[in-house]
Amino acid sequence: MAVRRADFLMALAYATDLATGHARDFALRSCVLAVRFAQTAGLDQNMQRKVYHQALLRYIGCNADTHLLAAAWGDEIALRRELHHIDMGNREQFVQTFIRAITRKLAGASPEELAKAIERGLAEGAQVNIPILSGHCEVAQRIAERIGLPEDIRENLGQIYERWDGKGLPRGLSGEAVKFPVRLVTLAQDAIALLDQVGFEAMKSRIAERAGGAYETELAELFLGHSEKLMSGLDGPVDRETILAIEPLPHAMLDETECEQAYLAIADMIDMRMPFTFGHSRAVAALADAAGKRMGLPAADMRALRWAAYTHDIGELAIPVSIWMRAGTLTERETDAAHLHPYHGERALLPLGGDGRSVAALVLRHHERLDGTGYHRYAKASDLSPAARILAAAEAFQTAREARPYRPGVSDAAAASRLRADAREGRLCAEAVEAVLASAGQPARRNTADRPSGLTPREVEVLRLIAAGHTAKEAARQLDIAPKTADNHIQSLYSKIGVTTRAAAALYALERGLVQERFSAA
């Protein structure tokens, strides 16, 4: 197998657009604009490659230390959304943006408290922001290295907030010390953000006002001279094929090992957003991988399962960290937003095509439950493959063990009994649960999982036989009981599990892993 690396870049771009409060396809649209602009400026293929990657990846490090940003300024996505439109070298605009952030964070505080917080925030703002922004640059470079990007592309990611006039952060570089692709992409991305915010004509005025400040005058003039053509069609979404088509040669391909590394890099990027999720995706992947092997999943399913485990929470980037960090319960609106993260996860991973489609399908279902009580599609057992069931169980076990600001973590034993209760009550697949627990070193307790819905051991035996296609008479013969007794068992178990047909009983047995049990016991 081989995958275009550009597909991974698009997945990362989608996720970082969400995390930074940008509009849909922001990075993709800015990539098209930046490449067109580079061509207009007469840059060669090598420079165009740098521009292409800078536009797609500029914000991939911005997940680092998000909890510190949220602790200082509250809703970090709202703050970032505002920062995209202002001229960050304009002190008045910059200060006002942070005052609004503090005001949002302290909604309901007294005027005195608010005034004190603003005074303190503005005095300490640089101390808070500069190390965070430095971290973003460094992390972006490391992630880029892990997805196989060369040094000349990575070095530009170390300058993402620098400006022509030296008023950028964190190093205050100026003039040509700021690399040309960085300068060009900064202008292109500001143009897209301003187009969305204030429209085409006002965007041009803002770019003109910033010439000689945020951007070198010549570059701003070149852009303004061709802006109509450069921006044509960029007020709407951009598709995957367009981004693949404009990638300057050579087109990098990733083999299976390189894909594994790229997925793992995404896992770490997701988890480093908050200290309490650190290592979460790796741990879920290790559990899921071991459980999948125990259950004998085919190689292709194993690969998709592991990659989905690495990336299952990529859609969480759409939800402000400030929500997760709060000790209280979520509002209804926040819960709705949180429940949509599997959707965003699927959407982010879809560009990956091929195997990536299986990965996206698993990510979409990682919070679904067999009985339809999960989210966000309320899928049911028939829509949940063995890999989906394992991922759901591994995620539930690992998450229960981890502490969150709004609840403590529980012991392995407590997490295990919680999962077994979920299996008994028909939410999680018993076989997947036992496979995950065995992988986590929990002692097996198969009897409980074997007899869901209060079935007696004999009813389970009858159920397994009829699920495997035997008639009541054949089941009676195999179990050495009277046909009438077998009939009675069937009526009793049907009523306990809430079905009226053999087919539905067979499906129930599949859902609970009872058929599998029978084969593995044989």
Ligand SMILES: [Fe+2]
């Ligand atoms: Fe999740």
